[in-house]
Amino acid sequence: MQIDVQYSLVSENHGRFNEFWMYKWIRRLALITAHVAALGFTILISVLSRPGTSFFSWHPVCMSVSFCLCMTEGMLLFSSQESPFCFCSRKRREWLHWFLQALVVVGGVTGVGFMVVSKRVSERPHLTTWHSVLGVGTLVVTVLQTTCGLRLLFPNMSLPGPPLPRLRLYHTTCGLVTYLLAVATVMLAMFSDWFQATMRGLLWYPVALIPLLPAMVVMSQVTRVYLSKKKITV
Numbered sequence: 001m002q003i004d005v006q007y008s009l010v011s012e013n014h015g016r017f018n019e020f021w022m023y024k025w026i027r028r029l030a031l032i033t034a035h036v037a038a039l040g041f042t043i044l045i046s047v048l049s050r051p052g053t054s055f056f057s058w059h060p061v062c063m064s065v066s067f068c069l070c071m072t073e074g075m076l077l078f079s080s081q082e083s084p085f086c087f088c089s090r091k092r093r094e095w096l097h098w099f100l101q102a103l104v105v106v107g108g109v110t111g112v113g114f115m116v117v118s119k120r121v122s123e124r125p126h127l128t129t130w131h132s133v134l135g136v137g138t139l140v141v142t143v144l145q146t147t148c149g150l151r152l153l154f155p156n157m158s159l160p161g162p163p164l165p166r167l168r169l170y171h172t173t174c175g176l177v178t179y180l181l182a183v184a185t186v187m188l189a190m191f192s193d194w195f196q197a198t199m200r201g202l203l204w205y206p207v208a209l210i211p212l213l214p215a216m217v218v219m220s221q222v223t224r225v226y227l228s229k230k231k232i233t234v
């Protein structure tokens with residue numbers, strides 16, 4: 001009887017151990033997929049837009065490098081173990097995160113600048129699609145987020161605002177919303193006349209869905225690792 005109980009306990013622990021490893025490997029695979037998808041999508045869009053052929057051609061390049069690559073990497077570098085930056089200290093990762101977000105702002109403003117010039121040259125009206133309206137919103141929110149991040153980067157500066165733990169939680173929550181806004185803007189771009197003329201047939205579907213892969217990983221990372229912990233401390 002005692003042997004039976006011991007045996008069932010050992011096999012139960014063994015089962016949990018296996019589950020834990022399986023879970024860890026699924027997470028690792030998801031993270032690798034997110035990195036590959038972000039880089040692959042950026043390269044694909046940059047090649048398809050044939051940079052240098054027109055003012056417009058620089059818009060998709062700047063926007064995909066900024067929002068699909070830099071912003072995604074800037075979020076994923078906080079992943080607990082599976083990130084290439086897992087050996088860096090928390091402070092160093094925060095600096096790198098801020099640097100990547102600052103690049104997003106510079107690249108984003110440049111990309112929209114190219115789009116505005118392109119429309120002026122071709123004398124087409126501005127802000128006529130959901131993509132462009134949401135794009136402006138995303139850019140504004142990104143600039144605000146990056147500016148707020150400065151207060152977290154320099155916690156000793158006595159600036160007005162909520163206490164730091166609370167601000168950290170706000171920054172994380174708004175960061176996730178900003179990232180999802182960027183993903184929505186990019187996905188709306190997949191419905192633009194330019195993209196639909198460039199990517200025809202059934203191939204359009206898998207390509208248009210690529211930005212969702214890193215988005216799901218980022219969402220799970222932020223809600224699982226950070227928000228669940230902070231709920232208790234604030």
Ligand code: HEM
Nearest residue numbers: 060063064115116126127129131132135136138189192194
């Ligand atoms: C990487 C994928 C992207 C592609 C392929 C793309 C493509 C386009 C295209 C074809 C247009 C012209 C048609 C229209 O007005 O909808 C456009 C306009 C615009 N895009 Fe994008 N876009 C991308 C990402 C972004 C992102 C991430 C943002 C902002 C965060 C953005 C902001 C804008 C804005 C503001 C306009 C309108 C500019 C104006 O009306 O003068 N785009 N984009």
